[in-house]
Amino acid sequence: MSGFPQWQGLPYFPISLYYHYLFGEKVWKVPVSTATTCPNRDGIRGMTVCNFCDEWGSAAYPQHREEHLSSQIALNKEHLRKRYNAHKFLVYFQAYTNTFSKTQTLEKQIDIALKNKDVVGVVIGTRPDCISDAVFELWNRTLKKTFVSVELGVQSFDEDQLIWMHRGHTAKLAIKSIYRIREACPDLDLGIHLMFGLPGETREQIKNFSLLTNQLPINNVKLHNLHVLKNTPLELEYNAGLFRPISKEEYADRVIDFLVYLNPEISVHRLTAVASRHDELVAPAWAGNKMASYQYVLDRFKERMAYQGQEFQGHLVSDVARSLSSLQNLNTANAL
Numbered sequence: 001m002s003g004f005p006q007w008q009g010l011p012y013f014p015i016s017l018y019y020h021y022l023f024g025e026k027v028w029k030v031p032v033s034t035a036t037t038c039p040n041r042d043g044i045r046g047m048t049v050c051n052f053c054d055e056w057g058s059a060a061y062p063q064h065r066e067e068h069l070s071s072q073i074a075l076n077k078e079h080l081r082k083r084y085n086a087h088k089f090l091v092y093f094q095a096y097t098n099t100f101s102k103t104q105t106l107e108k109q110i111d112i113a114l115k116n117k118d119v120v121g122v123v124i125g126t127r128p129d130c131i132s133d134a135v136f137e138l139w140n141r142t143l144k145k146t147f148v149s150v151e152l153g154v155q156s157f158d159e160d161q162l163i164w165m166h167r168g169h170t171a172k173l174a175i176k177s178i179y180r181i182r183e184a185c186p187d188l189d190l191g192i193h194l195m196f197g198l199p200g201e202t203r204e205q206i207k208n209f210s211l212l213t214n215q216l217p218i219n220n221v222k223l224h225n226l227h228v229l230k231n232t233p234l235e236l237e238y239n240a241g242l243f244r245p246i247s248k249e250e251y252a253d254r255v256i257d258f259l260v261y262l263n264p265e266i267s268v269h270r271l272t273a274v275a276s277r278h279d280e281l282v283a284p285a286w287a288g289n290k291m292a293s294y295q296y297v298l299d300r301f302k303e304r305m306a307y308q309g310q311e312f313q314g315h316l317v318s319d320v321a322r323s324l325s326s327l328q329n330l331n332t333a334n335a336l
Ligand code: SF4
Pocket: 037, 038, 039, 040, 041, 048, 049, 050, 053, 054, 057, 058, 095, 096, 097, 127, 153
């Protein structure tokens, strides 16, 4: 297998390419931190902090979180501009739960983001239990002006794993929320986050998660490896010998096991996660090197002669998917 021309040589459908299809050029996500809490941190319904979550609520650039939103956008855009020569951006409301406070607050923040001419849309991170009719109305209003994507922290479809993580919501609720969102906001771009490396995880389970994901009305997935960060409940479990982080080899196989069954028209944000701050990572050590772990997964794809959708049995429906599908068939034929 020499790579897939339709996916820029990659064995999976990267979100960067999906954005390219949508916007006609490369688009970069600008992460910002505006929310300051979430239901777990506020102890709603007796909930406690997710066992893996650091004090920054999964922010990408926590060092800027005290800055005004406009400054965060300017600083982070500048960083991306210098590093990648980036010109178009999506403002990503990433940290904590962005639909937990008043809807008007988020609306004002979206308006600030859209004042930037080079911002072509917004991405909003939230949880399955923090949606409401008011939030749907806001998303639909915003969709009349720009591209809106929502990333839902689902993490697992296994109820026991969700309890172990202290998520405070069930898999059943996550599935119900996905359908509810899609029904209320048909034009919304919708993605889910899933985490691999959880206790009791099996390859069969990952395959079933992928088959279930194919049934859901979503556009993209983001995959994380569960890592242990400083000052988290998981660090205590790790230090007590109650949690063993997944190895690089096992993790790469989990990602591939998931993607070979995944519908090739569902785009993929990333294959591995990194700590917000390098000095926060406790274990596993391999998760500290983003590029090396990403490359390892790609190499493993090659070894297994695998690619996204290799075992997908469903129907492809979109124009993008149809063209991807025909190219994929061509590529598979060439590889034989
Ligand atoms: S992962 Fe999200 S919901 Fe869980 S404690 Fe962190 S910010 Fe809150």
